[in-house]
Amino acid sequence: MNLNLIILIPLIPLVVFLVLGLFYKKIKPAISGYVGVLGLLISTSLAFYAAYTYFMVIGKTEGVYQTIVEKTVWMKFTDSLQIDMGILVDPISVMMLIVVSVISLMVHIYSMGYMKGDPGYTKYFAFLSLFTFSMYGLVLATNLFQIYIFWELVGVSSYLLIGYYYTKESAVAAAKKAFVVTRFADLGFLIGILIIGYYTGTYDFETLNNPEGTSILNWAATSFMGLSVLSWALILIFIGGAGKSAMFPLHIWLPDAMEGPTPVSALIHAATMVVAGVYLVARLFPMYYFVEDGFALNIVAFVGAFTALFAAVIAITQTDIKRVLAFSTMSQLGYMMLALGVSGYEGHEGLGFMSSMFHLFTHAMFKALLFLCAGSVIHAIHSNFLKDMGGLRKYMPITNITFLIAALAIAGVPPLAGFWSKDEILVAAFEQSLFLYVIGLFVAGLTAFYIFRIYFGIFWGKESNYEKKPKESPGSMTAPLLILAFLSIVGGFIPFSEFISPDKAGFETHMNFPLAAIAVFAGLLGIGLSWIFYKKENQLADKFANSFGAFYTWAFHKFYFDELYLFVTKRILFNVFAKTAARFDKKYVDGTMVGIGNQTVNTSERIKGMQSGKVQDYAFAFIAGVVVLAIICIYLWMN
Amino acid sequence: MERIIFYCLAAVIIAFGIASVTSRKMLRSVIYLSFVLVSISGIFFLVDYNFLAAIQLTVYAGGIVVLIIFSVLLVHHIEMELEMAKASKKIVTAIACLIGLGVFLAAIYSYDFDVINNSLTTTTADIGIGLLSYEAGGFILPFEVISVLLLAAMIGAIVIAKGKKLTENNNQSQ
Amino acid sequence: MIPGISIYEILTITSILFFIGVYGFITRTNLISILISVELILNASVVNFVIINKYLFPEVLQGVYFSIFIIAVAAAETALAVSIIINLYRQISSVEVKDIETMKY
Numbered sequence: 052m053n054l055n056l057i058i059l060i061p062l063i064p065l066v067v068f069l070v071l072g073l074f075y076k077k078i079k080p081a082i083s084g085y086v087g088v089l090g091l092l093i094s095t096s097l098a099f100y101a102a103y104t105y106f107m108v109i110g111k112t113e114g115v116y117q118t119i120v121e122k123t124v125w126m127k128f129t130d131s132l133q134i135d136m137g138i139l140v141d142p143i144s145v146m147m148l149i150v151v152s153v154i155s156l157m158v159h160i161y162s163m164g165y166m167k168g169d170p171g172y173t174k175y176f177a178f179l180s181l182f183t184f185s186m187y188g189l190v191l192a193t194n195l196f197q198i199y200i201f202w203e204l205v206g207v208s209s210y211l212l213i214g215y216y217y218t219k220e221s222a223v224a225a226a227k228k229a230f231v232v233t234r235f236a237d238l239g240f241l242i243g244i245l246i247i248g249y250y251t252g253t254y255d256f257e258t259l260n261n262p263e264g265t266s267i268l269n270w271a272a273t274s275f276m277g278l279s280v281l282s283w284a285l286i287l288i289f290i291g292g293a294g295k296s297a298m299f300p301l302h303i304w305l306p307d308a309m310e311g312p313t314p315v316s317a318l319i320h321a322a323t324m325v326v327a328g329v330y331l332v333a334r335l336f337p338m339y340y341f342v343e344d345g346f347a348l349n350i351v352a353f354v355g356a357f358t359a360l361f362a363a364v365i366a367i368t369q370t371d372i373k374r375v376l377a378f379s380t381m382s383q384l385g386y387m388m389l390a391l392g393v394s395g396y397e398g399h400e401g402l403g404f405m406s407s408m409f410h411l412f413t414h415a416m417f418k419a420l421l422f423l424c425a426g427s428v429i430h431a432i433h434s435n436f437l438k439d440m441g442g443l444r445k446y447m448p449i450t451n452i453t454f455l456i457a458a459l460a461i462a463g464v465p466p467l468a469g470f471w472s473k474d475e476i477l478v479a480a481f482e483q484s485l486f487l488y489v490i491g492l493f494v495a496g497l498t499a500f501y502i503f504r505i506y507f508g509i510f511w512g513k514e515s516n517y518e519k520k521p522k523e524s525p526g527s528m529t530a531p532l533l534i535l536a537f538l539s540i541v542g543g544f545i546p547f548s549e550f551i552s553p554d555k556a557g558f559e560t561h562m563n564f565p566l567a568a569i570a571v572f573a574g575l576l577g578i579g580l581s582w583i584f585y586k587k588e589n590q591l592a593d594k595f596a597n598s599f600g601a602f603y604t605w606a607f608h609k610f611y612f613d614e615l616y617l618f619v620t621k622r623i624l625f626n627v628f629a630k631t632a633a634r635f636d637k638k639y640v641d642g643t644m645v646g647i648g649n650q651t652v653n654t655s656e657r658i659k660g661m662q663s664g665k666v667q668d669y670a671f672a673f674i675a676g677v678v679v680l681a682i683i684c685i686y687l688w689m690n
Numbered sequence: 691m692e693r694i695i696f697y698c699l700a701a702v703i704i705a706f707g708i709a710s711v712t713s714r715k716m717l718r719s720v721i722y723l724s725f726v727l728v729s730i731s732g733i734f735f736l737v738d739y740n741f742l743a744a745i746q747l748t749v750y751a752g753g754i755v756v757l758i759i760f761s762v763l764l765v766h767h768i769e770m771e772l773e774m775a776k777a778s779k780k781i782v783t784a785i786a787c788l789i790g791l792g793v794f795l796a797a798i799y800s801y802d803f804d805v806i807n808n809s810l811t812t813t814t815a816d817i818g819i820g821l822l823s824y825e826a827g828g829f830i831l832p833f834e835v836i837s838v839l840l841l842a843a844m845i846g847a848i849v850i851a852k853g854k855k856l857t858e859n860n861n862q863s864q
Numbered sequence: 865m866i867p868g869i870s871i872y873e874i875l876t877i878t879s880i881l882f883f884i885g886v887y888g889f890i891t892r893t894n895l896i897s898i899l900i901s902v903e904l905i906l907n908a909s910v911v912n913f914v915i916i917n918k919y920l921f922p923e924v925l926q927g928v929y930f931s932i933f934i935i936a937v938a939a940a941e942t943a944l945a946v947s948i949i950i951n952l953y954r955q956i957s958s959v960e961v962k963d964i965e966t967m968k969y
Contacts, residue, residue, distance in 0.1 A: 664968030693868040711888030761946040787883040794879040843940035851947035
């Protein structure tokens, strides 16, 4: 396979970013949109070509898909420990290439319509290309450090894009919050990387993930407080992933990140960046599975399940449609983590891994579609809130149909894509732990409920007074909607398990009809309940909410986690640590520096009398110097 | 006999030297200087360097002292009482000078000079021959350079002391 | 050589004269007085040269020659110093050292 072509996939968006960034004053805005789309079209076609070649032409060797790696040494620490830069081609990285390419391309085309007339149009496309480049680099990373580098780059791109409306204070604050929270999580990630590097002597994925390699076989060699050191490292790395994927308790940035433009939310916070955490765990999956018999994996599963439930409960109460979608993303990411957590390794036991990746794939399609439809609605009526919407199905038919398709997909209604992936997750969970299965099932029902709540709230129900009659979005915005809707319908039919599995061998899956039926029933129950509550205007929803009393208020305020974090940072961290450090800095460090300057001035004041301008003083100094020198010379001569 | 003369001359030198630097009147200071210079030429006579003694009398006591007197007259200070420096300065300087003197004397007295007793008389002809000879040990080059130096000094003195009036006159006349 | 006088005594005399000159140079406030002190210093060094020539190296005359040059240079220098003093007097009407401190900090 011509790997040079795969190198081009990240490089083209990078070149687009540099061109748009350096020449942004000279390029007409319309051109920059086309440049961005063109670059991404090339990358997408290359990605598809790569996938076709990898899966069909090269295919399996000895029954296993080979990992193809091209790398060069970038920084050498010791003989064995080094940071490389390169590309790693492997079933999940190829799959991610496709996901990132398709979604990014759709978002680029959509943005041409959505951001039309915005003053920072070129800048926007430059940042989008930067993000795409970073995401490609992350997906193709060959070792832990390279993935960390691109991880941070993705975080920076997200910061730039969330804070795109930089004149709005809330957007700036949200960008800062996203960056700081993910940065804080990345501290854990970095410590994990360093521990792994120290105890296994390598950062390279191929070496680490080898089930017969020393890294995995010697996991029990060193232990710390009852757990193997490698388990600690994996937990810390998971913390990094949890920050990026908005797992509880590092989830607080994702709802606020909705301050960015909606296509950005679709690209970054639905389909690509937030799955980086899931991708990281999947990338290191053999280590997670084998080290300490999968201890870290249990933590992954429980955190994922809890987040799924937590986010779904909050999503039911929110009134801003983008916030609902944000919490929905969080919940679905919880599903993916849960699936990874319950997965095995060999053959059919790798169902969890496979279903997690499958759900990542299908979720990208329908969540991006949901966000883009929401963007279409927001673009038409200029408000994010449910109370300003209603009865839009008459005015925006395409958006209506595509949103419905996406909603059915996420609710898990067959034969749309979401049903297949979510069903596999539930089967994997069922095989592992009944408790996790029940949580997963409950969340599936909640998902259907909240998504149809906003569907009915936007497109059905009483019409709200619109200042201008809303009209359907332009072609550049509806085309991606239609494409993504098509993909949401057919995406589920791809035989994913043939391609993606932990041991890269592929396996056959069979439909588990009883569990599938229960899952579909839960989804239809959710749809039905929301039909009753929301399709026509009535008071049932409010009465039901009030019956929950305080619990409803808590859920509406996202369980007050933002306030809790704010309290901890402001009261405790700022007052205790930051103020002391600031005082020390100002008094002692600054004082020393200024003191040195003052002392210099004082000394110079005192010795400037030497320059008196009187020749006699100079002569005196001269004579005295000569005499002293004479004394010294005579003394030396005498001895 | 020569010893007595020498001691008298030495006493005169030192006494009038001190008087010269501590006198409050300008002209008296100059006169004391001239006495010192004459006494020094006396020492030269004692060591049989007659030509040098003559030069000392002519140039120093005759030329330089007159020059200084002229300058004193030109700056109108002939009748004025001079200011003295602050007492602290005087004491500090005196102490420094005494220390320096001590260093010099220590250096001088701790060295064994190779004195060659002799009574050679040097004639002017000897000095002339040495001063103008081309061989090694001859001083013809410094001699010529000194004449250039004196020329430069003359021109420099004229230019510096010329002042505004003369230049304006020149400009007006052109 | 002066019979009966050792070289040490003469060198002592010249050293004393030298330091009298230095004392005068540093202490006096009038420029012309400073000039006079410089003359004393120069004379002390002239005597030094001559005496060492006579006592230690009687057959050569380098010391005498050098003394002649020193006297010539002293004369030239005094002439120039006087002309500078006169020029300065024309500018600031004073020849006191305390009025010439323009190079002060």
